[in-house]
Amino acid sequence: MFELVLTEAFTRVRRKITMAYQFSESDIDRAIDEITAAPDAHPVYPGFTPHTLRKCRVAMRAYKIPERKGLRIIYLVGKSALAPIHVYKKGHPPQEHMVVAEIKAQLREVIEELGQRRSG
Amino acid sequence: MNSVAIHSGPEWQFLGMARDVFGFHPESENSSLLPGAVLSAFKIRDLHRMSDRSIAACRARFEACAAGCSKKFDCLQVELQEATGIRDELLAMEQALSGKLLFAYHHKHISEILADWDELVTDLSISADPEIHSLAAEAAALL
Secondary structure (H helix, E strand, O other): OOEEOOOHHHHHHHHHHHHHOHHHHHHHHHHHHHHHHOHHHOOEOOOOOOOEEEEEEEOEHHHOEOHHHOEEEEEEEOOOEEEEEEEEEOOEOOOHHHHHHHHHHHHHHHHHHHHHHHHO | OOHHHHHHOHHHHHHHHHHHHOOOOOOOOOOOHHHHHHHHHHHHHHHHHHHHHHHHHHHHHHHOOOOOOOOHHHHHHHHHHHHHHHHHHHHHHHHHHOOOHHHHHHHHHHHHHHHHHHHHHHHHHHHOOHHHHHHHHHHHHHO
């Protein structure tokens, strides 16, 4: 079982999503439980090693939005711990370079936060 | 990953089939499109299945992506270009079919195929970015 590391950076972005889609809280909770139980069960981004970057596609049941158009939770899997990095709704942002920029920003915040936890 | 094997594989050739399906120019308002529309409605399901298989094959390759591949980013850039080309052609098809009642069935399938390829392009854009790799490595070291 992997240790789940929840960061304030992820919580912030999650709050933003659930403000727009308030009935998706339970979908995100369920997805995080699934990720923690089986981190390798979701699609991997190629080339990341020895850690892996993966994503979980989440249907938004209350809104009848299927996985294909639903939420994406991007998470990082280390040796014994995993951390959700980002969550966004498919198509928002609409272009891939915007998604890339958001993930970079999230990763920077996560690094800063984990660094502070370690030094503190 | 072996990009030569990837791009000569049959799964990348499904777009040729897509072009065959729409070889009768769906953007035309000509009423003689009806036989073509009926015939292509059968083909579109095959096209959708072939697309699903192509994407599954790509994902399987990603799982097997070698740890010590020195050409990692070159290979991913090639894949990204290929996938972006396919996505853009599907987008053009989807726009050509949009709002045409005769092609509503085709439009539904093409929209779904487009969403899948769009997702693949996003995934490859993330993976082909060296800065994300270094940031992920830094974050993983702190976990």
